[in-house]
Amino acid sequence: MAQNHWLVKSEPAKYSFDDLVRDGKTVWDGVRNNQAAIYLRSMKLGDQSLYYHSQEGLAVVGIAKVVREAFPDPTDASGRFVAVEFAPVRPLPRPVTLTEMKATPALAGMAMLRQFRLSVSPITPDEWRTILGLGGEG
Secondary structure, three states: OOOOEEEEEHHHHHOHHHHHHOOEEEEEEOOOOOHHHHHHOOOOOOOOOEEEEOOOOOOOEEEEEEEEEEEOOOOOOOOOOOOEEEEEEEEEEEEHHHHHHOHHHHOOHHHHHHOOOOEEEEEOOHHHHHHHHHHHHO
């Protein structure tokens, strides 16, 4: 079965990739945007995600994987939204900045660059390979 790839954003002051590495896994909750919630529901066990630091840093800094598929978000009393659980895979050898991504023609159609406010978005296989290459994994 084909693996899907994603990009998730977190403010490093609230929960950084280093925090994920320290904790070993985390519940990705609190997502209240309907489109982002649809993407969370689409994540499958083993799918990998680029971990992007928003607000400060503005860069993809690591890779995480889904270790628990969508379940009711414990922070949502209405029961409408879901959460997933992530575990760290590895940090990128070099962060890939937003400026670099915007300047890379192969990433021009990337969902994150078109709908910047989304905290969860899909990544195509070509975008995945391009970002990993920019991050020193090529």
